[in-house]
Amino acid sequence: MAGPHATSLLVPGESVVHRMRPQCKIAATIAFVFVVVATPREQFWAFGLHAAALATVALVASVPFRTIVGRLAIDTPFLAFAAFLPFFAGGEQIGSGWWSLSVDGLWAAWNIVAKGTLGVTASVLLTSTTSLPDLIAGLERLRAPRAFTAIASFMIRYAEVIAGEMQRMKIARESRGHDPLWLWQIRAIAHSAGTLFVRSYERGERVHLAMLSRGFTGTMPRLRHADATRREWMLAAVLPVGAMIVTTSAWVVQA
16 A cells, blocks of 8 residues: 555546546656657747647646646745846846846747746646556656666655654654754754664665565566556547647747
């Protein structure tokens, strides 16, 4: 049975998006992101249509808008980087003095914001409608490297274990008078980080020995997952194919 760490990102539902095979959703998401990246930055209407397509998927899957916006916080570093481009990029300038902005920088910033946000939103919808074990199974069905899927499987299974260890160490520090508000107590946090690394390494060694004693030969068994039907592949292709039509039209208009 999957622990709570395996479904922490999943928004429960019975929509057609939730029921679709994970390999179909992964392939559709990757294809959509590549098509969005290929969209000419000058065609604003094309990005609007891409956003409308993702909004439709979110509506069908009943993923709350608040959830999507909250998880878009991962895109913040890229947005912060884009915000500085108009001030430091060269080329033609508009404005004067402190408010002098680079035209090329503005276009580059818009390009990063639009494509980055759409790509992250597509990934958020994927993880919101697919559990982590199903994502691993879908990657295996898509012939992802076994080493990658094995490492990802271990990471998913033991992320909660490490988090629990961190929480117990935090409680132990606080019970001995530790107050993280004081700067000079950062030494205790540094020592805890080192201890956590050693404990995690030792736990990994014990788990590896336990696996060897049970017949582990260096490769993880494949996760069983049913093949996708032609109908599911066709349904999953609606998003990237529609995006491809929009992008192709955008290039034609720009030409």
